[in-house]
Amino acid sequence: xxxxxxxxxxxxxxxxxxxxxxxxxxxxxxxxxxxxxxxxxxxxxxxxxxxxxxxxxxxxxxxxxxxxxxxxxxxxxxxxxxxxxxxxxxxxxxxxxxxxxxxxxxxxxxxxxxxxxxxxxxxxxxxxxxxxxxxxxxxxxxxxxxxxxxxxxxxxxxxxxxxxxxxxxxxxxxxxxxxxxxxxxxxxxxxxxxxxxxxxxxxxxxxxxxxxxxxxxxxxxxxxxxxxxxxxxxxxxxxxxxxxxxxxxxxxxxxxxxxxxxxxxxxxxxxxxxxxxxxxxxxxxxxxxxxxxxxxxxxxxxxxxxxxxxxxxxxxxxxxxxxxxxxxxxxxxxxxxxxxxxxxxxxxxxxxxxxxxxxxxxxxxxxxxxxxxxxxxxxxxxxxxxxxxxxxxxxxxxxxxxxxxxxxxxxxxxxxxxxxxxxxxxxxxxxxxxxxxxxxxxxxxxxxxxxxxxxxxxxxxxxxx
Amino acid sequence: xxxxxxxxxxxxxxxxxxxxxxxxxxxxxxxxxxxxxxxxxxxxxxxxxxxxxxxxxxxxxxxxxxxxxxxxxxxxxxxxxxxxxxxxxxxxxxxxxxxxxxxxxxxxxxxxxxxxxxxx
Numbered sequence: 001x002x003x004x005x006x007x008x009x010x011x012x013x014x015x016x017x018x019x020x021x022x023x024x025x026x027x028x029x030x031x032x033x034x035x036x037x038x039x040x041x042x043x044x045x046x047x048x049x050x051x052x053x054x055x056x057x058x059x060x061x062x063x064x065x066x067x068x069x070x071x072x073x074x075x076x077x078x079x080x081x082x083x084x085x086x087x088x089x090x091x092x093x094x095x096x097x098x099x100x101x102x103x104x105x106x107x108x109x110x111x112x113x114x115x116x117x118x119x120x121x122x123x124x125x126x127x128x129x130x131x132x133x134x135x136x137x138x139x140x141x142x143x144x145x146x147x148x149x150x151x152x153x154x155x156x157x158x159x160x161x162x163x164x165x166x167x168x169x170x171x172x173x174x175x176x177x178x179x180x181x182x183x184x185x186x187x188x189x190x191x192x193x194x195x196x197x198x199x200x201x202x203x204x205x206x207x208x209x210x211x212x213x214x215x216x217x218x219x220x221x222x223x224x225x226x227x228x229x230x231x232x233x234x235x236x237x238x239x240x241x242x243x244x245x246x247x248x249x250x251x252x253x254x255x256x257x258x259x260x261x262x263x264x265x266x267x268x269x270x271x272x273x274x275x276x277x278x279x280x281x282x283x284x285x286x287x288x289x290x291x292x293x294x295x296x297x298x299x300x301x302x303x304x305x306x307x308x309x310x311x312x313x314x315x316x317x318x319x320x321x322x323x324x325x326x327x328x329x330x331x332x333x334x335x336x337x338x339x340x341x342x343x344x345x346x347x348x349x350x351x352x353x354x355x356x357x358x359x360x361x362x363x364x365x366x367x368x369x370x371x372x373x374x375x376x377x378x379x380x381x382x383x384x385x386x387x388x389x390x391x392x393x394x395x396x397x398x399x400x401x402x403x404x405x406x407x408x409x410x411x412x413x414x415x416x417x418x419x420x421x422x423x424x425x426x427x428x429x430x431x432x433x434x435x436x437x438x439x440x441x442x443x444x445x446x447x448x449x450x451x452x453x454x455x456x457x458x459x460x461x462x463x464x465x
Numbered sequence: 466x467x468x469x470x471x472x473x474x475x476x477x478x479x480x481x482x483x484x485x486x487x488x489x490x491x492x493x494x495x496x497x498x499x500x501x502x503x504x505x506x507x508x509x510x511x512x513x514x515x516x517x518x519x520x521x522x523x524x525x526x527x528x529x530x531x532x533x534x535x536x537x538x539x540x541x542x543x544x545x546x547x548x549x550x551x552x553x554x555x556x557x558x559x560x561x562x563x564x565x566x567x568x569x570x571x572x573x574x575x576x577x578x579x580x581x582x583x584x585x
Binding site: 017018021023024027028031035038039042043390393396397398399401402403406407410411414418 | 470473474477478481482485486488489490522542544563564565566582584585
């Protein structure tokens with residue numbers, strides 16, 4: 001058995017979730033299947049070609065004015081830089097116990113879990129709070145910063161690698177709960193990012209090599225805010241649109257982007273799988289391999305699990321996409337089609353993220369409040385009123401958590417099925433071909449959603465006594 | 466997609482959501498708590514038997530911790546400390562008003578001993 005597994009679950013701290021009951025699991029699973037087929041019947045014969053991707057949107061004058069004023073960027077940038085500085089200072093000089101160190105809350109709850117979900121709900125908040133962009137922009141007002149070199153054509157592979165490394169820090173190293181390490185890596189990543197922006201150009205680096213810009217860029221496509229810029233880069237109009245439809249907008253294609261979306265799915269799923277008995281069985285079976293490695297064994301077995309799961313997700317996705325193209329009976333570019341369909345999986349990843357992190361956000365997030373009184377654990381009394389704050393569990397009762405989780409997962413599934421249907425209409429041009437091509441995609445989405453539900457239904461702990 | 470189809474799709478999802486809510490909350494709201502006593506034994510500040518103890522929401526729980534070592538056993542979420550003395554039993558009684566998989570730790574080392582499962 002892996003020692004003190006409870007400490008290492010997730011970034012840090014314990015989860016308060018309970019496995020959803022078997023009855024609820026069966027109800028949700030049956031609902032997913034029934035709703036999927038009803039949607040297919042409803043969608044049959046719907047728009048095809050370019051019309052399939054048209055969606056309603058409404059210009060919002062006050063949002064346009066606010067975006068043009070530059071204030072959201074300035075305020076957001078200040079918040080981002082402040083948060084980064086707080087992570088570094090409290091991580092290096094605060095308590096070594098993660099429960100009493102703000103850096104852990106800021107990185108793993110507010111940034112990693114919270115910002116992803118809020119970006120999906122609201123829009124690209126990262127583009128406002130990205131601290132490295134803010135620092136670079138501030139520097140460029142003082143000194144002239146031009147790219148020294150041209151970035152080679154690397155797609156978003158560097159960003160995917162950085163994202164994978166970050167996921168490893170959280171899930172496979174078992175060291176995410178060490179504030180000094182979180183702070184040190186924040187300094188290192190900041191240094192690399194700023195150097196990359198200076199050497200290769202701000203946007204070039206951010207859009208290809210900076211994991212979070214690519215991640216939040218993909219997630220923001222789900223969000224309801226859409227900005228159109230003029231040729232000069234100035235924002236022309238800000239629109240509101242229904243959630244999800246932004247994923248149908250033209251996007252860069254390539255296996256790098258497919259891999260990135262699959263990593264989003266697999267890393268999230270892996271986080272859930274870590275607390276299942278199936279994972280414990282896997283690690284026990286591999287004990288002869290990793291136990292002799294000593295301290296590295298823990299990292300090895302988890303990284304191996306994450307790699308295997310990611311490869312499995314990718315292979316399953318590509319296999320199903322081959323089937324989609326086959327049933328679509330139209331000659332299409334596989335890479336472009338796979339890239340376009342990969343984005344329709346984003347709602348599934350996003351809602352699973354929200355379901356998975358629900359208790360984390362509504363309970364654990366409150367743990368930061370009392371730390372504001374003494375963020376460095378030096379016995380300070382900066383804000384005595386919050387020192388005795390106790391987290392509220394009002395929203396964390398099992399019934400509420402289960403209900404939120406099931407509803408979120410089914411809603412995400414419905415949105416994904418709908419988007420895939422529209423994408424098929426655009427790709428395969430006739431209603432019949434689009435419908436045929438949708439059966440494998442529908443099966444894949446049901447499989448992904450069932451996997452999410454299965455993970456949520458797994459017992460977190462196992463009786464040994 | 467036509468408006469009728471969108472309305473039909475939203476209607477189906479809404480029915481699913483409402484029925485799911487009724488199923489979950491109708492059952493959870495009616496449960497009354499019982500008095501429950503749970504005995505655990507901690508050995509060497511490293512293991513606990515049984516390692517998983519269960520209760521239902523709103524139960525009045527009495528947990529008796531017997532340890533062969535002086536120290537402190539911490540029940541998370543409820544934030545209850547059992548100050549143990551070698552060979553003696555320490556008890557705490559409380560209402561299980563929070564559902565959770567609550568970690569039970571040997572406080573000085575942070576060693577996970579087991580869990581209290583409070584679940585409908």
